[in-house]
Amino acid sequence: MSGQPDFTERDGTVRFTGELLLARIGDLPRRLDGVSSGVSTVDLSGVRRIDSVGAWIVHRFAAERGARVEGLGRENQQLFDQVANAAAPIHPRAGPSSSVMRVLGEIGTAIVATGRTLVGLLGFLGATAIAFAGVVRHPRRFRFNAVVQQFEVVGVSALGIVGLMSFLIGLVIAQQGAVQLRQFGAEVFTINLVGRLTLREMGVLMTAIMVAGRSGSAFAAQIGTQKLTEEIDAMRTIGVSPMEALVVPRTMSAIILMPLLGFYSSLIALIGGGLLCWITLGIPPVTFVQRIREVVPITDLYVGLIKAPVFGAIIAIAGCFQGMQVEANAEQVGLRTTAAVVQAIFLVIVLDAFFAVFFTWLGWD
Known part of the structure; x- marks a missing residue:
């Protein structure tokens, strides 16, 4: 049959002819097993065409006898090299000695990843500020x-x-x-404890954690899905800035609504605490409200309202940043959503500790 592959052996050289294709291989592998080991080339x-199966047979034959392969054209050589690379043994990386x-x-890996995330988050914060400035202009x-x-x-x-949540916390x-x-x-x-703790700390902090779990994760999932479906690339193609279209509205809404939600949360917590004081301690609501006005300074309310928009900005930026990092596959959406919630809650608690020290230094304690 025309093109049937064959070979000849002479002076340590095996010369192949014909077409080394899967459809024409026949009993070539069995005949090659009978070739002596003294082959150097x-x-x-003489091969007109070769496919991956033919390249694999020749590569295995040459590798078993330590022979070099020559005489291939450029295209066939590329195919042969790819087959040889795929057949190369994989050496697993040696693990730590202890x-x-x-x-x-x-x-060390965790520290490096944290540093890169922090740098990326700071860069995204700067990009968000630039987007806000563009909207203002x-x-x-x-x-x-x-x-x-x-x-x-x-x-x-x-x-x-x-x-x-606030009612139960109260x-x-x-x-x-x-x-x-x-x-x-x-x-x-107990009235002092409920009043100062809810207005100054717990109302805003627990609201921020709840918003991070609800809205921060939603931001990351929504933007991550849009990134995965290439909607964000389409926005850039038609001249729409994703930062202005997606990040700015979410960040602005979180900044504006967090003080309102924090105040609402504090009031509901006070109602819950007042209800329990009325039932268990016999303190009527009128006395509870009067006592709250006496023992809770207005600075406690200011502290909560000052912290709230900062927490809102951090939650929105963390969620949008993680959404923008989604790549490759749908699994990334879940991973980035989880990362957004964890980072937002962590940053909120860190900033709350900073604010506690800062306001104490100002004398608002």
Whole structure:
């Protein structure tokens, strides 16, 4: 049959002829097994065509006998090289010599990843500030409808869960405070505890954690899905800035609504604490409100309202940043969404600690 592959052996050289194709291989591998081991060269200059199966047979034959392969054209040589590279043995990387080194290596990897994430987050913060400046310079590019839509996502839809959480937190603070203060006959100071703790710390902090879990994850998932479906690339193609169209409305809505949600949360927590004081301690609501006005300074409210927009900005930027990092596959959406929630909550707690020290230094304690 024309093109049937064959070979000849002479003076340590095996010369192939014909077409080394899967359809024409026949019993060539069995005949090659009978060739002696004293082969130094495999000559393929007489081969007209070769496919991956033929290249694999020749490569295995040459590798078993330590022979070099020559005589291939440029295209056939590229195919042969790819088959040879694919057949090369994989040498696993040697692991750390001890468990201590492995732990140190994991710690080092985590530190490097954290540093890169922090740098990326700072860069994204700068890009967001530039996008805000662009919207201020060109007000016609401001997307009012998108901001209003995010108001509903961040604020209105969260009222129920934030209110329930705050009410229960107020109950818990009052109940635990009453139990501990009863030992000293100072149950009345439960009102001080509930008032100052909810207005200054817990109201805004727990609201920020709840918003990070709801809205921060939603931001990351929405933008990540748009990144995966190439909608963001399409925006750039038609001249629309993704930062102005996606990030600015979400960040603005979080900054505006976080003080309102924090104030709402604090009020609901006070209602929960007042209800428990009325039921268990016999303190009527009128006395509770009067005592709150006496013992809670207005600076506690200012502290909560100052922290809230900063927390909102951090939550929105962390969610949008992680959404923009989605690449390759749908699994990244879940991973980046989780990372957005974790980073937002971590940064909120760190900033809350910073604000606690800062306001104490200012004398607002």
